[in-house]
Amino acid sequence: MSAEFDATLPFAICQELGLSVAYERSFKICRGGLLANRYLIGIPTADLSVEQARQIASRMGLADSAHSFWSLYPDANLLLIGFEDAEPGTTYKLYLEFEEKPLEARVTRDQKALGVGRLLHRGIKWHPYHPDAARVSDYLWQTNLDAAAIRERASVSVENEVIAAALNQIIDQVLTKVTAEQLRYVVVVEGQRRSFDLNVYAANLRVGEVFASCVRIMEVLGIAECADSLRLLVERAHLGHVAAGTDAFGQSFVTIYYEPTVPDLR
Numbered sequence: 001m002s003a004e005f006d007a008t009l010p011f012a013i014c015q016e017l018g019l020s021v022a023y024e025r026s027f028k029i030c031r032g033g034l035l036a037n038r039y040l041i042g043i044p045t046a047d048l049s050v051e052q053a054r055q056i057a058s059r060m061g062l063a064d065s066a067h068s069f070w071s072l073y074p075d076a077n078l079l080l081i082g083f084e085d086a087e088p089g090t091t092y093k094l095y096l097e098f099e100e101k102p103l104e105a106r107v108t109r110d111q112k113a114l115g116v117g118r119l120l121h122r123g124i125k126w127h128p129y130h131p132d133a134a135r136v137s138d139y140l141w142q143t144n145l146d147a148a149a150i151r152e153r154a155s156v157s158v159e160n161e162v163i164a165a166a167l168n169q170i171i172d173q174v175l176t177k178v179t180a181e182q183l184r185y186v187v188v189v190e191g192q193r194r195s196f197d198l199n200v201y202a203a204n205l206r207v208g209e210v211f212a213s214c215v216r217i218m219e220v221l222g223i224a225e226c227a228d229s230l231r232l233l234v235e236r237a238h239l240g241h242v243a244a245g246t247d248a249f250g251q252s253f254v255t256i257y258y259e260p261t262v263p264d265l266r
Contacts, residue, residue, distance in 0.1 A: 006085070
């Protein structure tokens, strides 16, 4: 199958089921590559039974054995379907969102002291042609963080000081528009891998307003030549999330999510 087929399959399935969906785009900056063909589709679980959701996952190549994921479906308010076009092949993702009622997470005493106590998302990721290598991720909401704590935790999530400084520059721009209490900082736990996701929609910034920091990160990771074409694609879009950390191969990455769109599925 081709990457184009993989990318359009989730939309085709949603169209078959008559689902009304929205999707959020993103680009991921990583060592030696820019991944710009990425999206998340959001479907309210009220519109989709767990049996239908599992059938969707099966059609996307996920083995029907992810009990730790599907057991939480009754508690979720949203199912998110993700796609990423990356070498050595495409990746699919599913997330359960517990926005309306975050779940109590199993965390250490030290993590609870830091305000990590609620599970906001559970995710599962797999290659459609290698489904046995599926990986489960938990997204733990850290509450009661002030601006200094957000900056510090974002910095320690990446190993490179220049990338950390660029991330903090973006966070500083966000904090000129909103308070830290209006942001949502989430720690991503996937095996031994750690990263973070910061929801900044409340700041109402355009991607173009933070793009200079993105270019600095692209320079560090060796893909500055992609900057101009990417800027034309995303600069007017609303900035949604900033995520960063290390990937499954131990390499640094930064991901920028931008405004949701309602696709034409006719």
